[in-house]
Amino acid sequence: MDASSSPIVVLGPDDAHRAVGIPSWCATVYATRTRFPDGEQLVTLPRPELLHGQHVLIVHTTAEPQDERLVSLCQLADAVAHAGPLSLTCFVPYLCYQRQDRRMRAGEPLSAALPSRMLAAFGVDALMTVDRHSDRPVGPGLPRIVNLDIAADIADVVRGFDIVPDIVVAPDAGGLARASRVAGLLELPVVALDKSKDAGRGTFYRTLPAVVRRRTCLVVEDVCSSGSTLRPLCAVLAEAGGRVTVAVTHLLAPVQVVSEKLPAVAAIIHSDSCGDANAPIKVLTPAIERWSAMTGQGQGQGPVTATATHGWP
Incomplete structure (x- = not known):
């Protein structure tokens, strides 16, 4: 396809495997990474002139190693912005640093806003991500954040199981809304467990409701990432006679490693947000459908749920 007359998807150097999710009405550009002798990276674009005056979507996850990939994303955004696109959107399937969404103590950074602030410097119009850990808004003058919900994808995978779950469990009250969306699609009850943390014991569950x-x-x-929450949770459910399946959006460790840490789990459902090309849930196609709706191009919006947030308090 002639990139000079098409919306363009720019794949980051760690995301080339996602090309199978790009529709035919988009052109594809593959960014490359080289390194200087001291290890510093240089992310570059082939034929950047083709991006001038086009709608451009950068696709680049910031999964582990997060710091390195965040720098890669910024370099890529700078290179694309310098080419003069009509609009510039970044799709970051796993958006790093979202846990630190408030200042708990004096002297702490507000790291959840850091990626948005960095990308704003390059004129990025919108930042798309999947199942953002924090739902707190970003500040004025920063890129619009569009959060894609994969609850429907999780429900579709579960419906194909030979043994379908009869209850959906959230690890804690903070995850109840996410679990409720999946439960609603599957028409199942949902419960949030009471999670406790201790410096000596780590994460644990004092009591377990009879309903599970x-x-x-x-x-x-x-x-x-480490299984520090899922390991004790799944263990206590199994001890109570339950059969356990886990659906996790962002699996930062290889699925084989996580499976070894969760011996009581029958199956693990996850997306490819962190780069696992074999994950059962692919996130790029619905992201492109949402992008096409935002920019008025291509085939229109697909069956995804997206919310935009503005203004950091």
């Missing part, structure tokens, strides 16, 4: 005992449970979580 001896049930087929679907645990819905947004991020799993």
Whole structure:
């Protein structure tokens, strides 16, 4: 396809495998990364002149190693912006640093706003991501944030199971809204457990409601890196006679590693937001559909749920 007359998707150097999710009405550009002798990276674009005057979508996750990939994203945004696109949107499937969305103590940074502030410097119009950990808004003058919800994708995968869950479980009250969206699609009850943390014990669950005992449970979580929450949660559900399946949007560790840490879990559902090309849920196609609706091009909006947030208090 002639990139000079098409909306353009620019794939970051760690996201080339996502090309299979790009529709035929988009042109595709592959960014590359080289390194200087001291290890510093240089992300570049082939034929940047083709991006001039076009709607451009940068696709680049900031999964581990987060710091390096955040720098890659900024370099890529700078290179694209310098080419003079008509509009510039970044799709960052896993958006790093979203846990730190408030200042708990004096001297702490507000890191959740950091990616938006960095991308604003390059004139990025919108920042799209999947199942953003924080729902707190960003500040004035920063790119619009569009959050894509994959609850429908999780429900579709679960419906294909031989043994379908009969209750949806949130690890804590903060995850109840996310779990409720999946439960609503599956027409199942939902419960949030009472999570406790201790410096010596880590994460643990003091009590377990009777409603989850001896049930087929679907645990819905947004991020799993070390399994520090899911491991005790799944263990206590299994001890209560339950069959456990886990749906996690952002799996930062390889699925094989997580599976070894969760021996009581029958199955793990996850998206490819962190770069796992074999993940059952692919996030790029609905993101492109949403982007096409935002910019008035292509085939229109697909079946995704998106919310835009503005203004950091």
